[in-house]
Amino acid sequence: MEKEVARESVLDGYAPKTYKKRREHIVTVDSPLETPQEILANVRTLPGMLTHRGCCYAGCKGVVLGPIKDACTIVHGPIGCSFYTWGTRRHKGRSEDESQQNFIPYCFSTDMQEGDIVFGGEKKLRAAISEAVELFHPKLIFICSTCPVGLIGDDINAVAEWTRTEYGIEAVAFACEGYKGVSQSAGHHIANNQLIKRIIGTGDIQPTATHSVNLLGEYNIGGDGWETERLLKRCGIEILAVLTGDGSYERIASSNNADLNLVQCHRSISYIAEMMHVQYGTDWLKVNFVGITSTIKSLREIAIYFDDPALTARVEEVIVDEMASIADEYDYYKERLTGKTAAMYVGGSRSHHYQGLLRDFGVDTVLAGYEFAHRDDYEGREIIPDIKTDADSKNIETLDVAPIDGKYRVRFTKSAYENLKEKIEGLDYYAGLMKEMDKGSVVVDDLNHYETEEFIRLLEPDIFYSGIKDKYVVQKGGTVSRQLHSYDYQGPYAGFKGAINFAHDTLMSLTTPAWKLVVPPWRHESVLEGTVGGDL
Amino acid sequence: MLDLTPRDGVAQRHALVINPAKTCQPVGAVYAALGVHRCMPHSHGSQGCVAFHRMYLTRHFKEPAMASTSAFTEGASVFGGGANLKTAIRNVFDLYDPDVMAIHTTCLSETIGDDLHSYLSDIEVPEGKHVIYCSTPSYVGSHIWGFASMTEGFVKQAAQKSGVATGRLALFPGFVNPGDMREYKRLMGQFGIRYTMLPDTSGVFDAPMTGTFELYPKGGTRFEDIVRLGDAAHSIALGEAASERPASQLQRDHRVSSEVMGLPIGVVATDVFVSALSRFSGEPVPYAIEEERGQVVDIMLDAQQYFKSRRVAIYGDPDTVLGIASLCLELGMVPSMMVTGSPMPTFQARASALLDGYGLADQCWAQDKADLFELHQRIIQGPVDLLVGGTHGKQIARAEDIPFVRAGFPIMDRYVHSYMPLVGYRGAMRLIELMSNALMDRQDRDCSDEDFEMVM
Numbered sequence: 001m002e003k004e005v006a007r008e009s010v011l012d013g014y015a016p017k018t019y020k021k022r023r024e025h026i027v028t029v030d031s032p033l034e035t036p037q038e039i040l041a042n043v044r045t046l047p048g049m050l051t052h053r054g055c056c057y058a059g060c061k062g063v064v065l066g067p068i069k070d071a072c073t074i075v076h077g078p079i080g081c082s083f084y085t086w087g088t089r090r091h092k093g094r095s096e097d098e099s100q101q102n103f104i105p106y107c108f109s110t111d112m113q114e115g116d117i118v119f120g121g122e123k124k125l126r127a128a129i130s131e132a133v134e135l136f137h138p139k140l141i142f143i144c145s146t147c148p149v150g151l152i153g154d155d156i157n158a159v160a161e162w163t164r165t166e167y168g169i170e171a172v173a174f175a176c177e178g179y180k181g182v183s184q185s186a187g188h189h190i191a192n193n194q195l196i197k198r199i200i201g202t203g204d205i206q207p208t209a210t211h212s213v214n215l216l217g218e219y220n221i222g223g224d225g226w227e228t229e230r231l232l233k234r235c236g237i238e239i240l241a242v243l244t245g246d247g248s249y250e251r252i253a254s255s256n257n258a259d260l261n262l263v264q265c266h267r268s269i270s271y272i273a274e275m276m277h278v279q280y281g282t283d284w285l286k287v288n289f290v291g292i293t294s295t296i297k298s299l300r301e302i303a304i305y306f307d308d309p310a311l312t313a314r315v316e317e318v319i320v321d322e323m324a325s326i327a328d329e330y331d332y333y334k335e336r337l338t339g340k341t342a343a344m345y346v347g348g349s350r351s352h353h354y355q356g357l358l359r360d361f362g363v364d365t366v367l368a369g370y371e372f373a374h375r376d377d378y379e380g381r382e383i384i385p386d387i388k389t390d391a392d393s394k395n396i397e398t399l400d401v402a403p404i405d406g407k408y409r410v411r412f413t414k415s416a417y418e419n420l421k422e423k424i425e426g427l428d429y430y431a432g433l434m435k436e437m438d439k440g441s442v443v444v445d446d447l448n449h450y451e452t453e454e455f456i457r458l459l460e461p462d463i464f465y466s467g468i469k470d471k472y473v474v475q476k477g478g479t480v481s482r483q484l485h486s487y488d489y490q491g492p493y494a495g496f497k498g499a500i501n502f503a504h505d506t507l508m509s510l511t512t513p514a515w516k517l518v519v520p521p522w523r524h525e526s527v528l529e530g531t532v533g534g535d536l
Numbered sequence: 537m538l539d540l541t542p543r544d545g546v547a548q549r550h551a552l553v554i555n556p557a558k559t560c561q562p563v564g565a566v567y568a569a570l571g572v573h574r575c576m577p578h579s580h581g582s583q584g585c586v587a588f589h590r591m592y593l594t595r596h597f598k599e600p601a602m603a604s605t606s607a608f609t610e611g612a613s614v615f616g617g618g619a620n621l622k623t624a625i626r627n628v629f630d631l632y633d634p635d636v637m638a639i640h641t642t643c644l645s646e647t648i649g650d651d652l653h654s655y656l657s658d659i660e661v662p663e664g665k666h667v668i669y670c671s672t673p674s675y676v677g678s679h680i681w682g683f684a685s686m687t688e689g690f691v692k693q694a695a696q697k698s699g700v701a702t703g704r705l706a707l708f709p710g711f712v713n714p715g716d717m718r719e720y721k722r723l724m725g726q727f728g729i730r731y732t733m734l735p736d737t738s739g740v741f742d743a744p745m746t747g748t749f750e751l752y753p754k755g756g757t758r759f760e761d762i763v764r765l766g767d768a769a770h771s772i773a774l775g776e777a778a779s780e781r782p783a784s785q786l787q788r789d790h791r792v793s794s795e796v797m798g799l800p801i802g803v804v805a806t807d808v809f810v811s812a813l814s815r816f817s818g819e820p821v822p823y824a825i826e827e828e829r830g831q832v833v834d835i836m837l838d839a840q841q842y843f844k845s846r847r848v849a850i851y852g853d854p855d856t857v858l859g860i861a862s863l864c865l866e867l868g869m870v871p872s873m874m875v876t877g878s879p880m881p882t883f884q885a886r887a888s889a890l891l892d893g894y895g896l897a898d899q900c901w902a903q904d905k906a907d908l909f910e911l912h913q914r915i916i917q918g919p920v921d922l923l924v925g926g927t928h929g930k931q932i933a934r935a936e937d938i939p940f941v942r943a944g945f946p947i948m949d950r951y952v953h954s955y956m957p958l959v960g961y962r963g964a965m966r967l968i969e970l971m972s973n974a975l976m977d978r979q980d981r982d983c984s985d986e987d988f989e990m991v992m
Contacts, residue, residue, distance in 0.1 A: 015630050045583055045607045047620045048627030055584020078643045078674035079553065079877075080560025084588035086928070088595070088948075095539075105538055105931050106909075111553040112675050117647055127551035135547055136540050147582060147644035148675065151613065178582035179613040179644060392609050449602070450631050453749065469590045472600045477749035518747045 003366070003440045004028040006458040010451055021046055025445040029437045036383070037434060041445045042374040044182045044392055050449035052345070052469050053371055057081055059187025060176035061144040063268055064195075067091035067219050067244040068252065070101045072138035074108040076125050076156060077146025081178070082109035090486050091219045092226070093246040100248060101138060108132065112148065122154045126162065133167050140249045141171040150177035170249070172198045183372035183446075185267065185348065186396045192271035193399050195243075195252065200276065201407060203253030209238035211306045212258045216273055216284070217265030217349070220245025222491025224498065228264075228289045231495050234318045235299065236311060243269055256280040256407060260305060262287045262298075266430050267348025267370075267377050275401045277428070281409045283417075286426035289494045290350070291357035292323075292330070301424045322496040333503035338362025340510070343456065344465040345447045346484045348373045352433040354465060354484060357493070361503050366459050368433060369444035371467075378443060380432035449473065463506060478518065480509045537935040538912060546913040554909035555928065557851050558877030560674035561682025562640050563589040564711065566603050568686035569638035569668075571717075571735020573756030576634035577603040578624060580617060580650065581642025595948040597714075597741040602751060604628050604637075608644055617645050618655045629662050632751060636666040636759050640686060646673035666759060668693050678878035679945075680777045680853050683711045687734060687782040690762050697766030697790045705816055706768040706792060707733040708782050710775030710799050710855050711945065712959060714742040714755075719957035720774075723810065726825055727817040732761040732768065734782070742955050766790035770816055774809065774959075775799045775855030777880050798886070800959045801859025801967070802866050803832055809960075828961040835965060839972050840868055842992075846975065847918075849873035851911055851925040852944035854880040854904060856958070858887065860924055860943060863964055865894050867971075872920055874902035875911045908932065922975060939974040943967065 001009075007028050011019055024040035045051040054062070062085045065073055075082035086107035095102045110128045112121050129141060141163055143156050156173035163171035172194050180186045213232070218225045225245035232239055241247065241255035255261075256276060261284040263273050273284035285305060287298035296319050303312040323330075340363045344351050351368040358365060370377055376384050412420060421427045434443055442459070444451060452470055456479055464474045465484040474481035482488055482505065493502040521527065562579055566589045569577035579586035586605040593601035604627075606612070606620040621639075628637055639652060652669045661667050670689030672682045687708060705724070709717050717738040724731050739755020771786050771794040773779035783794040800809035806829070814821050847870045850857050854876040861871040874887050887902030901914065912932045915923075923933050924941045927948045933940035947953050957963035976992055983989075 013631075015626075018627060018630070044609050045605075046623065046627060047607045048578070048604045048624030048631070049607075050602065050604050050632065051583055051607065052587065053583050054587040055582045058584050058587065074552070078560055079556055079558060079678070080563070080585075080588065080643075080674050082553075083556050083559040084592060086555070088591065101540055103540065106540070107555050109553045109556060110551060111556070112643075114673070114675050117643075117673075117675050124551045129552075131547070131549050131552040135542060147613075147642070148647040151644070151647045178584040179608045179610050182609060183583075391611065395610050449751075468594050469587065469601075472594060472598065473602075473749055476600065476743070476745060476747075478747035518745055 001458045003442050003459070006455065007442055009458060010454045013450065013454065018046065026451070027434070027443045029434055029439055029441045029443060036379060039375060039378045039434070039443060039445055041370070041378060042182060042185060042393060043390060045446055051446060052448070052467060053183045053446060055178035055184065056180040056187040056190065057144065057146055057176045057178045058085070059184030059268070059372065060174050060191040061085055061187070062089060063184060063219065064188055064191035064244055065142055065144065065174065067093060068247045068249065069093035069095070069104050070138070070248050071140045071142045072103050072108065072132050072136055073142040073144060074110065074125070074128055074132060075144050075146060076110045076121060076149050076154065077112055078148065079109050079111045081146040082107050089219075090221045090489070091245050092223050093220065096248065101136065103138070117148055117152055120152060120154060121149060122159055125154065125156065125159050129159070129163050129171070133169070139169055141169065143171065143173045145173075145175050145177055147178045150175060150179075170198070181396055182392045185372040185374065186393070188268040189271055189396050192269060192275070193397055196272055196275045196279070196399060196401070199249070199253050200272070201253070201256045201280070201404065203250050203255070203257070205240065205250060205254035206257050207238050207240050207259070209236065211236065211308065211311060212238040212240045213260045213262050213302070214255045214258045215239055215242045216261050216263045217269035218242055218245045219265070221485070222487045222493065224289070224492045224494035227492040227494045227498050231289070231295070231299070231318065231322070235315050237302065243272060256282065258282065260285060260302070262302070264289060265349040267373055275399060278401045279404045280407055281403070281411060283411055284428060285424065286430040288353050288356065290353040290498070292360045292496060292499045294353065294356045295495050298426070301426050304423050305420065305427070326496050326500050329500045333500065333507055334361050336507055337503060340462040341366050342463050342465060343367035343459060343461040344484060345369045345371065345444070345452070345470070346466060347371050348377055350484050352377070352436075355436065357499055357502060360499060364438065365441060366461050367442040367444065367455055368437065369447040370433070371446065373445065376432060378433050378445070380435060381429050453477070463510060482506065482509050538931050541909065541912055541916075541935070543916050546910060546917060553907050556877050556907050557875055557911075557928070558678035559592070560643070561672035561677055561679060561685060562586075562642055562674060563592055564679035564682030564684070565638070565640035565670060565672045565686035566590070566601065567593060567711070567737065568683045568735045569640070570601065570740055571737040571756055572636060572638065572690065572762070573758050574635035574752040575756065575759075576628055576632055576637050578605070578628065578637050578639040579603060579642060580606045580621060580639055580652065581608055581644040583607040585642045585644070592946060596946045597954050598951060599741050599743065600749070604632070606645070613644060613648060616648060617650050621655050622659050625659055625661065625667065629665055634665070634752065636668060638686060638689070639667060639669040640672040640682070642672070643674035646671065666694065680711050680855070680878045683778050684781040687779070688785045690734060691765060691782045691785045692789065694759065694762045695765035695786060695790060696763050698764070700767055701769060702764050702767045703730060704764070704768045705729050705731040706765050706771035706783075706786060707731050708771065708773040708779035709733055709736070711778040711853055712799065713954040713957075714738040714740070715955045715957045716959045716963065719960040719962055723825065723960055724813060726822050727813050727819050729813060729817050732765055733757060734762060734765070766792070768792045770794070772797065772809070772812055776882065776886070777854040777878060798862070799855045799859040801856070802863030802964055803829065803961070804866060805859055805862050806960050806964065825961070832961045832964045832968070835968055836867060839968065842972050842975050843867040843869050845870060846921040847872040848922040848924060849875070849911060849915055849920040851875040851908060851929060854878050854883050856944045858883075858890065859958070860967065861887065862890055863967055865890060865896070867968065870896055870899060872900050872918065873911060873914055874900065875906045875908070876904050877907055878904060880904045922971060924971070939978045941970045941974050943970070
């Protein structure tokens with residue numbers, strides 16, 4: 001179906017009030033490069049829509065803090081929120097040596113009871129911290145609060161301060177109550193702020209290689225971060241810290257000592273990239289190690305940034321070698337996937353990144369949407385000055401940072417930097433999702449259940465990529481669906497080898513034999529045998 | 537795995553829960569509500585709550601779990617969620633057209649004191665549609681309590697007494713899987729009993745693949761049947777923690793007699809249930825059921841040497857843990873550790889009563905409001921031969937290299953389990969197979985070549 005017609009048809013299903021609210025969240029891409037199009041994003045979800053969005057706590061504890069393996073993260077609140085983020089996101093982590101603690105298999109909660117809500121929970125939180133210290137002797141404690149804590153006014157910052165004084169260890173409080181902001185995004189911001197305030201810039205690890213980077217917004221889902229690290233190491237680039245997949249306290253604390261920040265997921269970590277730029281002079285480069293074309297582009301842009309002939313040569317060697325190693329499989333999958341169409345609804349950057357990977361295999365994306373993005377994630381960073389902050393977002397603190405004496409490093413003169421920016425698209429910039437999408441494709445912000453069902457019916461994509469809440473809805477409806485948050489427990493999907501894994505899994509899902517069994521044979525033809533009356 | 541857990545004792549803790557064996561009320565409320573036909577569960581709180589609950593149920597059942605939310609922002613948290621609820625009710629009926637919305641609260645809406653009863657008296661519900669609500673603050677009870685809260689809410693607000701007896705049995709199934717619910721229905725069917733089971737998630741969380749997504753699958757208790765519960769002849773509540781409250785509510789409101797019994801897991805508990813069905817129906821136990829029972833006992837005798845005196849640690853929901861412990865005792869095993877995270881004041885007494893019957897009370901430890909960290913520390917101190925419970929125990933099983941059987945909620949890392957019963961004689965047979973396979977696979981793995989048995 002013509003996509004604009006599909007858009008109208010979906011919107012027409014709404015009552016007038018809802019129509020008005022949802023209309024600007026759904027855009028049919030015009031001519032993306034010529035006319036900038038505006039989309040409404042990062043505003044509150046309408047009650048009762050069956051949204052797939054999560055909350056501030058999920059963004060802070062679940063996404064950004066969860067992967068930091070040597071932090072003992074205590075969730076202050078009733079039991080559920082801690083329980084739901086225990087092992088449910090595939091941010092893999094392993095200790096670097098015997099002495100490094102790995103708390104990833106653990107779940108800590110103050111399990112607040114009615115009395116704690118009535119009389120305050122600070123005392124219980126302190127007791128919980130004392131018990132954790134006695135049992136584990138962690139170097140770092142994170143405190144994450146859930147909804148009731150903010151409402152009853154427990155001062156978790158005071159408890160963090162007390163922990164530092166009482167036990168001489170680092171402790172950071174994250175007031176990430178679920179009702180803050182409009183989605184997970186608020187939680188990313190709160191996590192970013194506290195890491196900047198208390199952790200980054202306090203470490204002593206120095207890079208040993210000529211060129212060093214941090215990898216920001218890589219959560220090591222299914223081992224993506226490790227695959228990216230393998231590639232960068234092959235090129236001779238050292239990763240000092242990953243924020244935060246398989247990340248550690250000491251490395252994140254020392255991340256200001258790296259030469260450059262590579263930003264994989266911009267939405268969840270762009271605040272840190274920006275603030276480190278101001279405080280430490282660290283430039284950031286938007287990279288994308290999902291997809292073959294994107295990975296090559298990212299590696300080359302890193303080489304341009306460092307402007308080292310040896311590195312440039314090595315990067316080209318690695319690209320040739322990696323491409324050779326996947327060549328046969330690449331051709332095999334491309335031949336079989338070309339011409340398919342996809343729709344996807346993921347977080348705040350994957351719906352963009354995976355379009356490139358699909359394009360590598362000849363698959364077009366007919367619909368894409370983000371769960372918790374802001375307008376710039378759709379339209380590009382250039383529109384940031386035009387974004388009006390509403391009341392829900394104003395409540396999330398924006399830190400006012402300044403260069404830090406003795407730690408701020410000037411990398412380039414202003415003109416050299418401007419010069420470099422012309423050569424590197426991703427330097428302090430991302431283009432957003434819409435510019436690369438084909439004319440006529442549909443972009444939806446905060447896609448809800450009704451819209452998912454309708455768009456799939458109207459656009460008939462061959463495959464839908466999303467999360468656990470909609471996966472089985474779509475699959476039950478007869479459309480192939482795969483999870484792009486958890487990769488359906490496969491992966492990694494990053495880099496060259498990851499691209500092949502992804503193509504393998506996609507083809508597997510399209511062709512698994514059970515699809516042919518959905519309709520029983522007796523629905524096609526009668527299995528009853530008998531004689532027609534009189535026919536003897 | 538779990539390398540940071542101290543191995544030198546069992547730590548005393550009062551404030552910090554580590555690796556919980558329970559979760560919060562609302563997820564239980566959502567599960568119960570989805571067992572009502574054409575019902576949309578609704579979470580009155582931040583949208584993150586229901587996102588987690590849908591995620592969790594979906595991961596356990598590998599099926600869609602639909603539920604809506606009031607999507608609180610900071611403003612709603614300050615000024616109250618009345619306006620959000622009003623919009624939500626309008627949108628849900630408008631867009632998704634359920635017959636009934638089942639609203640539960642969260643720690644957020646409870647802490648700010650949102651009063652659903654007064655909100656709802658001011659909100660218009662479309663003609664012929666229904667709204668049921670219950671209070672499920674996450675800081676009270678657990679998911680089991682929340683399941684009971686929602687079921688009780690349906691009984692309290694929907695059930696009526698018309699005076700025309702239905703002759704039906706009201707069955708409260710406990711927090712169990714669709715496979716268990718089908719097993720109850722099969723057993724009741726064999727007695728020719730007419731029943732209303734509330735909730736009934738069979739046909740919802742085990743709906744077949746047809747190529748068409750049904751927002752409201754064929755399964756679930758019919759609302760009109762819930763209304764008529766007030767005219768039921770009798771009620772049976774399976775599982776004290778999950779089912780006692782709705783049964784009492786029905787008794788209080790409409791004088792429907794009730795009996796509360798443990799989940800029918802194992803031969804003895806199933807005998808109790810089957811006998812109750814026989815009494816209710818006035819029919820003798822049919823041969824087909826007696827045959828199944830005899831088969832299970834036959835297997836128990838055949839395989840006894842693989843179970844005798846083996847120490848088993850069982851954790852999970854209180855009713856399920858007690859049920860599995862009962863079966864383990866019947867097999868000659870020693871349920872040396874029984875743990876639930878949920879609060880249940882009678883848990884230890886129930887456990888002791890079971891153990892006393894086998895003279896094992898002094899050899900076993902049973903505890904409610906406990907967690908898996910404590911279970912792990914205790915296992916380090918006093919090893920067990922088998923671990924039975926939900927997915928999270930796999931960490932302990934790996935750390936201590938213990939044979940592991942998944943049973944209960946949640947099981948997020950295996951398929952098929954929710955289709956198969958743990959209850960009834962069939963369920964007992966299945967559990968015996970799972971447990972004997974785990975124990976015997978371990979014997980096969982660990983024994984020396986010369987002890988490797990071809991026949992076992």
